[in-house]
Amino acid sequence: MLDGLRTRLGGAFGGFAMAGKKNPWGGSNGSGGDDAPPGEKPSKGDGPRNPWLPGGGRKGGSSNIEEIFKNRGPEGPRRGGGSGGPNFRLPERPGGGSWLPVFVVIIAGLWILLSSVHFVQPGEQATVTRFGGKYVGTFNQGTNWSYPWPISMVQKDNVEAARIEEVPSKLILTGDQNLVDLSYSIRWNINNLSLFQFQLEEPVETVREAAETAMRSSVAEKTLDTVISGEGRADIQGNVQTRMQAILDQYGAGIQVLGVEVDKTDPPEKVIEAFNDVLAAQQDAERELNGARRYSQRLLAKAEGDAEQFNQIYSQYRLAPRVTRRRLYYETMEAVLSRTDKTIIDADGVTPYLPLTELQRSQSRSAPSTNSGGQ
């Protein structure tokens, strides 16, 4: 009866038997002698690596081809006993019993110890599930004890550190139906680990999508100029954060949005030339104003100077009007007439002659090089 059961269950036990063979200490099982674990193969026997070299110097080398193939056959050199081969036996305990149970107990003890103590690092938390099923609790940082694996399965995650999602620049419509090239990043972390792990299928993707929705609707409330000039930036960042958080809370994502940073707000590349021209126009206008101010300073200074000059003269003139007047007149005439060519004619209307001196002067000026030529 038991034997029958044994043969029927043989298949089911195959797995355990195989596992036993992989155990380096479990090699004493006689049935496993045929194929040793693959990892030990190279160490066993000194089978030749080069097929054309016989024997690899094992027994001085035999040239008999039959001998070579016999050694190289599937069970040839492998069967020859190395030290770690299937014939390896554990040393016996003093009492004559096997060491095996001792090893098994030590390994099991280590297993239990290592899988039941959990060092949760600063900033981390861990969820504990029973056999990967029911959630039984959360570990905080420090040393935590659980049942050994697989009774308790522990999944650690960093809940404090900010995770950053960078959203590359995209064209976004503004409230006045213009487009702005905007890139931003989101900082978030986990505020409820069990929700984060169990609630959403794709929490990170959800963060990105919520961010995009929130960003586009926040930008759509602003005009292009407020977005680009940066005065609307703080507003947008605040709005996006509030909106995102509302969306994520609605899903019960267990995620907290720490902040939203708008990195770049530029006009689209195709129209950037026109935007730069506006800046140039501002410079032009400023230049124009500076020119006008320069003119006005010069003009006013001159007016004041002239007025002051006149006032000074006038105050002297008032003291002696006749003399001053004649003096000014003669000084001026003197200065003027001393520098000009003068022709004085009689009042009786004598026909004036041609100003020969003038002609001569202009001639010599127009052809100074011909002076030496005989004329």
Place this chain on the structure above:
Amino acid sequence: MLAIWDTYRLYIIIVGVLLALGASTLFVTSETKQAVIIRTGEPYEIVNMYDPDDPFGRTGAGFWFRIPVVDRVQMVERRVLDLDMDNEQVLTSDQQRLQVNAYARFRIIQPVTMIERAGDEGILNTQLARILRSVLRQELGRRTFASLLTAERGTAMTNIRNTLDTQARAYGAQIIDVRIKAAELPSGTPLDAAFNRMISERQEKAETIRAQGRKNAQIIRAEADAEAAATYASAYGKDPEFYDFYRAMESYRATFLSENAESTMVLDNDNDYFRQFKRQP
């Protein structure tokens, strides 16, 4: 080893049998799954069915039993699932094209219905995506372009969510949220037109700034002119006759004494300058 086998044969066999029995009758439902036990083709029981009132830890997750061979267990997602729809062109009521990216979040609340109507999550997703697309087009097609650009998009999103939810319930799913990620101008003519409009707006702005600059400059000059005139008038106004004389003298110097002036004067000897010259002593 053989000795162990011989000694503990009975125990090993009993443990083995128990393990095999356990493996074939027990199964673990994770917190993220709902398990439907299908007994001979008939849905028989749901383990860890979604209930919003159960916090994690007090759900039905964990071990449950099944009859080997007779029962089949199908795991159905319990988490909030993604439904994405990218780049759908929508024609608004004012005949403008708009490219819409939307997403929905849903949850399977009746796994049995879901298995019967859809089969599995993949098929359900395809079905819902199709419904979402048509609902979206219908609803957005009734609105103007400008109204779709506003942040809340009026009642459009509520309507879409409700319509989609009604249809999704037939598949055992509940729509949690529908949102438009992006409503953009399609590339090509509409986008270029928008760019051109932006360019012309900027050109207008640039020209306005330049014109304003010129205007202000002109005003500054005019004000300076006026102020200078006032300064002159207040000084020269004290004695217009002397000013006339004084300015004439200055003017003679300026005209006749400038660097490149070459003047010839024809003077009448009646000139006042010659008064003393002509006097007979």
